[in-house]
Amino acid sequence: KAGVTQTPRYLIKTRGQQVTLSCSPISGHRSVSWYQQTPGQGLQFLFEYFSETQRNKGNFPGRFSGRQFSNSRSEMNVSTLELGDSALYLCASRGTNYNEQFFGPGTRLTVL
Amino acid sequence: GQQLNQSPQSMFIQEGEDVSMNCTSSSIFNTWLWYKQDPGEGPVLLIALYKAGELTSNGRLTAQFGITRKDSFLNISASIPSDVGIYFCAGQEPRDDKIIFGKGTRLHILP
Numbered sequence: 001k002a003g004v005t006q007t008p009r010y011l012i013k014t015r016g017q018q019v020t021l022s023c024s025p026i027s028g029h030r031s032v033s034w035y036q037q038t039p040g041q042g043l044q045f046l047f048e049y050f051s052e053t054q055r056n057k058g059n060f061p062g063r064f065s066g067r068q069f070s071n072s073r074s075e076m077n078v079s080t081l082e083l084g085d086s087a088l089y090l091c092a093s094r095g096t097n098y099n100e101q102f103f104g105p106g107t108r109l110t111v112l
Numbered sequence: 113g114q115q116l117n118q119s120p121q122s123m124f125i126q127e128g129e130d131v132s133m134n135c136t137s138s139s140i141f142n143t144w145l146w147y148k149q150d151p152g153e154g155p156v157l158l159i160a161l162y163k164a165g166e167l168t169s170n171g172r173l174t175a176q177f178g179i180t181r182k183d184s185f186l187n188i189s190a191s192i193p194s195d196v197g198i199y200f201c202a203g204q205e206p207r208d209d210k211i212i213f214g215k216g217t218r219l220h221i222l223p
Contacts, residue, residue, distance in 0.1 A: 004154070033211070042215035043155075043200065056210045090154050092211075099143040099162060099204055101211055103154035 002027065004093050004104035012110045018079040021107045025072050025093030031055070032074040033101065034066060037088040049074055078109075086111045118201050118214030126222050131188040133199060133217040140181035141203035145211070146173075149198045158199075159186070188219075196221050 005024045013019050025032050033056075034046040045058040049068035068074045072093075078085055088106045118135045125131060135144070143162055147155035159170050161177035161184060168175055175186045184203075188195055201214040 035213075043213040045210060045212055048210065056208050092154075098209060099145075100157060100160050101145065101202075102157060103147075105152075105154045108152075 004091055004102055006089075006091050006104040006107050008107060009105065010108045010110075012112065013081050014112050015081055015083060017081050018077065019081060019109060021076045021078075021089055021091075021109075023074045023076070023091030023093075023104060025074070025091075026095060026102060029093035029095040029102075030072050031094040031098065032068055032072065033092045033094070034074070034076050035090045035092065036060070037090055037106070038086075043090065046076065081111045083111050085109065116201060116203060116212055116214040118217055120217055121215070122218040122220065124220045124222055125191055127191060127193060129191055131191055131195070131219060132185060133201075134183060134185040135201035135203070135214045136183040137203055138182075140206065142206045142209075143204035144175070144177050144184040145202040145204070146175050146184070146186045147200040147202060149200065149216075151197075155200055191219075191221055193221055195219060 007022045031050045033048040035043045037043050046060055047066050048056040052068045063079045066076045088108050090103050090106045092101045092103045094101050115138045146159045149155040159168050159175040164179050164181050166177040172189045198216040198218050200216045202211050204211050
């Protein structure tokens with residue numbers, strides 16, 4: 001069974017631009033969560049989608065948004081990029097055992 | 113929201129030594145999870161704990177769900193070089209099933 005996949009793996013953008021990251025969960029998993037990881041703050045929860053609906057949301061500004069499609073694939077968008085948005089963005093999926101969460105390899109975003 | 117305090121922040125040990133790290137929270141969790149992250153990769157789930165007092169092993173790793181549901185520990189026995197990495201605890205909040213993370217314990221193994 002394939003794991004969680006994320007594309008692209010690396011991205012370089014400049015301030016003010018916007019970016020879209022993609023995540024494909026493990027087959028059969030309907031929950032997808034997004035996290036931002038930085039050296040100083042650790043893993044910060046962004047949001048979770050379940051069956052195309054946002055189920056939970058962390059404390060990030062409205063520039064961070066997401067969506068989920070009917071095939072459970074999810075995208076995360078960040079508009080008006082700031083230098084502080086440079087981070088590893090991790091996607092994780094959960095299946096019928098909703099207690100266990102599995103991560104993808106992440107997308108490393110660098111904002112110049 | 114809940115806060116997870118993970119300690120220690122980093123550890124330097126000799127190969128072959130045992131390791132212990134723990135997490136405490138300001139309120140209860142339904143589930144405790146322990147992950148390991150290698151450089152440039154996503155965290156990998158090591159152990160999941162579902163009820164208070166539960167003690168679970170995965171090879172040389174042992175983790176326990178605290179009786180109060182507000183803490184958990186992870187032990188690694190007889191450490192080897194590939195144990196190097198960052199270990200994260202995570203807890204599932206009972207109110208909304210959100211999973212939140214500690215800030216990690218960075219394990220270094222001295223030759």
